[in-house]
Amino acid sequence: MKNEVVEKKLRIKVGENILSTSIERMNAEFKKLVAENEGSVSQIELDLEGVETIDSQGLNLLIGLYQECKRKQWGFRVVECSETVKWLFTIFKLNDVFGVERVGN
Amino acid sequence: MVDNELIGIFIQESKEHLEAIEPEILAMESASHDSEGVNTIFRGVHSIKGSSGFFGFEQISKLSHVMENLMALVRDGQLSPNSEMVSVLLASTDKLKLMIDDPQHCAEVAIEDEVKQLNTFLPAAKGGTKPAQDKGEPAPKQVKLPDSLKRFRLDPYILKNAMQHGHLVFVIRLFMNKDVKEKGRTPYDYFKEIESLGEFVDAYFDFSSISGLDDALSTDLVCSFLFTTVMGSPDMITSVFDIPAAQVEEIEAGVIKEWLGTNPGVQTPEGREAEVFLEVVEDDSGPASDAGHEPDKAEDEDHLASTDHLAVKASSAPAARMKVKRADETIRVNVSLLDSLMNLAGEMVLSRNQLIRIAENHGQEIAGLQSIIQNINLVTSDMHEKVMQTRLQALGIIFGKFTRIIRDLAMKLGKEIILDIEGEDVELDKSIVEALSDPLTHLIRNCADHGIETPEERERMGKPREGRVRLTAKHVGGQVLIEIIDDGRGMNPEKLRQKAIEKGVLKPEEAAKMSDRQALTIIFLPGFSTAEKVSDVSGRGVGMDVVRTNIEGLGGFVDIDSEVGVGTRISLRLPLTLAIIPAMIVGSCGRRFAVPQVNLEEVVRLGGKNKPEIIRGSRVLRLRDSLLTLINLADVLELTPQEGERGGASDWEDGYVLVLNLDNNQYGLIVSELLDSEEIAVKPLSVYLKQVGCYSGVTIMGDGKVAMIVDIQGIATMARLKFAENEINEQSALDLANQLRSSDSESLLLFRNEGLELFAINLSTVARIERIKASDIEHIGKGEYLKLGGRSLRLVRMHDHMPIAKPEQTPEDLYVLVPKLLTKPIGIVATQIVDTVQTVVDLDRETISGVGILGSTFINDALVLLVDIYSLFESVDPEVFRPVAYPEHFKNLRVLLVDNNVFFRTVEGDFLRRLFGEVVGVRNAAQAWEKLSEENFHVVISDVELPGTSGFDLCAKVRHSERYKHLPFIGLSARQDPNHEVLAKETLMDAYQMKFDKVKLLRLIESIFDRKTPRLTQS
Amino acid sequence: MTPSSQQQYMTFYLGGDLFGINILLVREIIQNLDLTTVAKVPPYIAGVLNLRGQVVTVVDLARRLSFDENERGGLGNCIVLKTSSELENNPTSVSLNERTIADKVGLLVDRIGDVLPVDAKSIIQTPNQSDNRLDKRYVRGVVRLSDQLLILLNLSEVLNTETRVE
Incomplete structure (x- = not known):
């Protein structure tokens, strides 16, 4: 996954749908990124541009990342959500939790 | 998981709730509102509030919440509904619909107005009743709650009510994979289940x-649900939801009560946005709630304790019962699935038909096949019928919205209108019901807009202030009859005619021809609208013509009846189902078409006796007594x-004619092949394909x-x-046929001879009619003469020669009828010219007879004597008119006389009968041809102008045939026409001459028979 | 749905040109056509066909776009479109700017091409090389591919029954 560190913020761009078929891989990537940047970042910003579908397993993954941040006392927010994804978060009462922002349109 | 399908279900269910609510809101306005209706409204908004909240559709949840508050108070009797409240509720419902x-x-939808208006009805009492949207308002003071409750948004109203009724409070935890996904369910399913069992x-x-x-x-x-329920124990929960007991936690009533006691406001959950809601609980979950106590109880701590017990005891059985009740009666099915089913059923029917056909040929060969096919046949028919029934929907679905429409319109137009609806239960195929929605709406609106008068106008007319519109539906003989009847202005046929002419929709002649009843249908003509300007109330560019087209497109009929000042009735007739119809499959130029059998009267094969004729440029077929266009x-x-296919022009010769019914008319459709009935x-x-205009389906x-x-x-x-385009007429082809039918009729001149008797002669025999004075008549010897055009005309007084009454006196003003083409001119005196009529003459030769009388007939119920001018003239001047001596051998000869005019046929026939052995008269060439083949004749005498095949063509045919080519053929004509002479020669007639000249005719015949060989020249 | 995302396009050939429509609008492709012609229909209606019991009206796309007769080629395939209600039931398609109609319609084309991803950003709105053969209202835009131009059809216009084809 594309990622970059800007100031103390780790921006991760997922770039694909978050489905159970790919989450094992994604999870591993997240873990790797978190480990790599331990100590040099204080916030993760997850860019969901291009992500149209998140299934139930995918949701688990995002929550996992969130909880991970919370444990490390990092900030966490999600940006560039599509309408569908934002709505999904609303259902799961996650919007305020994730500090969801949608940019554009 | 949560996905778009669920949203779809949410939308669908919410819409249904709204549809159920609206009529009840309207009903609240009239005096007779019942608590059941109020409850329906309450339940509806409550449910919408709950499910929208679940999905996170906060705005919907908010608005429905306020409505719910209001309805709770109405239901509890603390508020009385009035017109304003109804209007506000309706407006709120509209907003809900929008969202x-x-x-x-x-x-994105603004609801502030509605919320504000709804709140004006709510008493300020009850602390915390402000539904004002105020994010970030500090949460009411917290009370110690068990952890499991902390994350929920707690509602004092629901919980209070639950406590009042002794319901239990549970928290269930669902695992997304284990309990939801793997069991093939969704969290929404659980939500719905909870709704049916509790709060x-x-x-x-x-x-x-x-x-x-x-x-x-x-x-x-994990997903956690907080709910209250009538169910008495955690065991029930676990079994109903099929989850382990560990996931079900009962919250002690004491805990809840304690919390309620301290906090009248809403508990905001931790970690969530602060929003203030008020909820009033509806307690209507079934028998259990009614067991022993009433729903609307005032707060009463003592009572709480006692009802607790009652509730607990009574709950066990009802809960189980409730679950069963929920499962059986109806099931949701996607409409597209029903459509697929219907298509499949249709295909099944077709395949069955094919199977039956094939089995007819080969069924005997296989043992037992016939009975199996019979079984398949029965089952298929039954199944098809049942599938069609699944698609039946009650009209009430679309009728429902009309009350609202009328109400809104009435208010807008300042009128008072009541809508009575009958027959909401009448069922029609779903697609027809849907297709009726727009046309009916238009008709109803039209009624309110143009039909019903203002209350003042009505009073002036002595009518009640309120206009009444009745919308009825009922089954009548295999169809459904829907009527819209109003007691309004009615429609004026004359005004409609005028308007139609003004707008150029009809020509003045066309409009004048319409009866009053027909004139009413003018409103259905395209380009017509009775309003001066299309009011935006009823006109959306949807005209009455579109309404009729729509109804007819469904296979139905529209009719209208009206009386000025009294009212109007519009009737729609519709078939019950659409899908499968019996049809005749035909072919034309190699392509196949289906013709619905319902319109098919009969089928005629062309050729042989059935040949199309051309009358005034259009092709018709003589079918028994009438002409078919x-x-x-x-x-x-x-x-x-197409290649190797028959069709097109050749169909006129040997195709098939499908006699089709169209309203009151018929026409014949010619095709090449007749394939099948299916x-x-x-x-x-x-x-x-619809745009083409000649297809009704595929x-x-x-x-x-x-x-x-x-x-x-x-x-x-x-x-x-x-x-x-061919400039035949601008009348419809069918009118043409009607006209053409009249060529069997004749023109008669009716006149009197100063007596009561009515006389008639064929108008085509009259050269002129002169008006004279009695003083103009010269008397020479015994006769009377008149100077006319330089000649002396011998006058004949009918009573002198005919057995009729002699008039008392002769008036001064007289008429003289001068017949055509007589060698010696004679005129018949008449005292009064009555009329000329076009009619088919049914000649009676028996009742009244005598010299000068051809026979009698009835015309418009009056007895008319037909004058035989030849015998009349014979008696006047015997020398001139007596036939010359004729040869004896003529008595053995048989004559075929062809003339479509009964007069001539009779007159000539009489004359010829005196000469010949037998004279057979026929009306046209076709009959002549038939007769020729049946009997022997020695000579044919024929009028050259016959309907269909002319006398010339007949002669040509005779000359071309082996059998008859030597048959003497004489052509007679009533007109001088040089063309005729040419044609006579071309078609090899023996002779051609004018009618009315008997003497000449006689001489002609003599000369022909004396010669024995046909002569080619005209005599 | 953010417009900046990539969309998949079904492409096809008419004459020598490559056209495309959003794949979400496509129901299926039929290759062996058993077309029944219908008398008195407008010239751009090729006929009707039976698709598993449903009647599909087939639009002769080349005629509709006013192509010359001799530019046609290929055996003829039919792209069956989704109906408007099929689109509505699937919210992902709903947010497309394209609409189909309520009836079952198919497009008669010469050859089917590949399914290509198109980035919204690469769509050129008004093609500078104006194609005089094509009526511009039927074109939503063009995309430069590596070896040719992909013309994106404005399906709503193509299916519009009001417009008369000259």
């Missing part, structure tokens, strides 16, 4: 079960025969190929246009 159409964007309070997804990336994928996400399908559709599944036309044949279903009306219309 529910696109729930994900509901936040949904709140739900949330608990992601505290995931600690980080390490366990993210292996953790099963013919339309060749290949012509209308501009088809040319039941076909009617599939709707796409918009492209079907798939047994071999998988597509065939068009012909639109009887459309074809006639297109053919009519073609007639107009």
